[in-house]
Amino acid sequence: MTHLTETEIKAVFQAQQAHRARMQRTTPAERRALLRGFRAAVGARREAFIAAMHADLGKSRTEVEVTELHQVMEGLNHNLRQVERWMRPQHVPGPMTMPGIRGEIVPQPKGTVLILGPWNYPITNLLSPFVDALSAGNTVILKPSEKAPATAQVIQELIEAVFEPHLVAVVQGDADTAAFLTHLPFDHILFTGNTGVGRKVMQAAAGNLTPVTLELGGKSPVVIDRSADLSLAAQRTAWGKLMNAGQTCIAPDYVLVPREKQAQFVRHVRDAVQAMYGDPHTLRQNADLGRIISAESVARLRELVVGSLNLGATLNLGGEFDEQGKFITPTVLSNVTRAMPVMSQELFGPVLPILPYDDLQTALDDINRGPTPLALYAFGNGEATRFIQQRTRSGGMVSNGVIIHITDHRLPFGGLGHSGMGHYHGEHGFRTFSHYRTVVHEGKNSITHLGHPPFRRPAARAAGWLLKFTEKLP
Numbered sequence: 001m002t003h004l005t006e007t008e009i010k011a012v013f014q015a016q017q018a019h020r021a022r023m024q025r026t027t028p029a030e031r032r033a034l035l036r037g038f039r040a041a042v043g044a045r046r047e048a049f050i051a052a053m054h055a056d057l058g059k060s061r062t063e064v065e066v067t068e069l070h071q072v073m074e075g076l077n078h079n080l081r082q083v084e085r086w087m088r089p090q091h092v093p094g095p096m097t098m099p100g101i102r103g104e105i106v107p108q109p110k111g112t113v114l115i116l117g118p119w120n121y122p123i124t125n126l127l128s129p130f131v132d133a134l135s136a137g138n139t140v141i142l143k144p145s146e147k148a149p150a151t152a153q154v155i156q157e158l159i160e161a162v163f164e165p166h167l168v169a170v171v172q173g174d175a176d177t178a179a180f181l182t183h184l185p186f187d188h189i190l191f192t193g194n195t196g197v198g199r200k201v202m203q204a205a206a207g208n209l210t211p212v213t214l215e216l217g218g219k220s221p222v223v224i225d226r227s228a229d230l231s232l233a234a235q236r237t238a239w240g241k242l243m244n245a246g247q248t249c250i251a252p253d254y255v256l257v258p259r260e261k262q263a264q265f266v267r268h269v270r271d272a273v274q275a276m277y278g279d280p281h282t283l284r285q286n287a288d289l290g291r292i293i294s295a296e297s298v299a300r301l302r303e304l305v306v307g308s309l310n311l312g313a314t315l316n317l318g319g320e321f322d323e324q325g326k327f328i329t330p331t332v333l334s335n336v337t338r339a340m341p342v343m344s345q346e347l348f349g350p351v352l353p354i355l356p357y358d359d360l361q362t363a364l365d366d367i368n369r370g371p372t373p374l375a376l377y378a379f380g381n382g383e384a385t386r387f388i389q390q391r392t393r394s395g396g397m398v399s400n401g402v403i404i405h406i407t408d409h410r411l412p413f414g415g416l417g418h419s420g421m422g423h424y425h426g427e428h429g430f431r432t433f434s435h436y437r438t439v440v441h442e443g444k445n446s447i448t449h450l451g452h453p454p455f456r457r458p459a460a461r462a463a464g465w466l467l468k469f470t471e472k473l474p
Helices: 006-024 028-044 046-057 061-087 124-135 149-162 175-182 195-206 230-246 259-277 280-285 295-310 360-369 382-390 426-432 458-471
Strands: 090-093 101-109 112-116 139-143 168-170 188-192 212-215 221-224 254-258 314-317 331-334 351-357 375-379 396-399 434-442
Touching: 006 101, 006 112, 006 139, 006 175, 028 046, 028 061, 028 124, 028 149, 046 061, 046 149, 061 124, 061 230, 061 426, 112 124, 112 175, 124 139, 124 188, 124 426, 139 175, 149 168, 175 195, 188 195, 195 212, 221 230, 221 360, 230 259, 230 351, 230 375, 254 259, 259 280, 259 314, 259 331, 259 351, 295 314, 295 331, 295 351, 351 360, 360 382, 375 382, 382 396, 426 434
Parallel strands: 112 139, 112 188, 139 168, 188 212, 221 254, 221 375, 254 351, 331 351, 375 396
Antiparallel strands: 090 101, 101 434, 314 331
């Protein structure tokens, strides 16, 4: 694993700045060629990525294929089909009062972009925004997470095999390296991670007036209406919660369920977990259930669960924590209140708190009093889910499902407030990494000279009268 010194990082950054003018002039065919070359290289390294993800997070082959590699490849294919259309200038006719003038809105790359990736989805959350940034014509520096070192190494080898460093480069390192990068005068920074680090990235970027896109997280709720199919809600919630051992920024963090339906919902969740992962006594041997990133994370979740049980929560499933093995059994707590430790922070693990409610509007008010979540999931009939949609805010929402909104590259993905700012995916990512430049063309026969001094001229006075007249038109 190659680590660059700060002097070497600056040299790479300066080389990319020097090359950004050339990238601004690339044609749609040239950008498609870059994307095709990258797509072929990713496909050739499938097995290497699968092995690396197993080493870093204990992920199964299928989960890596579905949640990581397919997402990147689908984004590549979508951008390959659409990038020429996105690059076209938008022609805007001149205003009625200024004949002889026409305008254009021309997308141009922002320049040199920094993308800081997380450890939990170290492939897709680094390479998906990279595909958008490259499609927009930027030079890019990628900083993978040091907490997923095997995957970071495969990414570095991939990038070095396809791109010259003045176009795309990978910088390895720890939090100090990331901090150094964020203080450089990039033209845009995209960061995926937790809210606390997101604040530091934004503060560093402010010194250079660098725009940022922050993909953060938060406590994404599942709201179950009385009209919901409880079995379906339990099955889909359990699937989303336990994907990547709960270490997903848009994972269901907790469930709000009508009080009289809580016991029934708990039974359905237990059935769903057993159907997906087998007998509770053999969970540790199940290759489909991933591992926690660190012993410290296991200890943190143990403390939150034990503290909540001491305050009256009920343990319905799991509750086994193994710091040495970085393993937690799928854990379900019922009779949880907002005052309990499991509700004090984003869980980021296979622990599902269930909060009973009596009145739906009161439950929604409780959500709205907290930070805006990255995702919200509503289960119920059409009337109920519309009611929930109209009375809440979130980065994204799924009705009668979870997580799947991130899979469609035609839809923007991003947060709001504490859960982030800005979007990427497909055209929305292209726009994030582009500057939409106004270009106006004034013809020889333009009448703007009528507004030149001296203003006592009859022509200038007539122009002023004409402008006042047009202001009254609908």
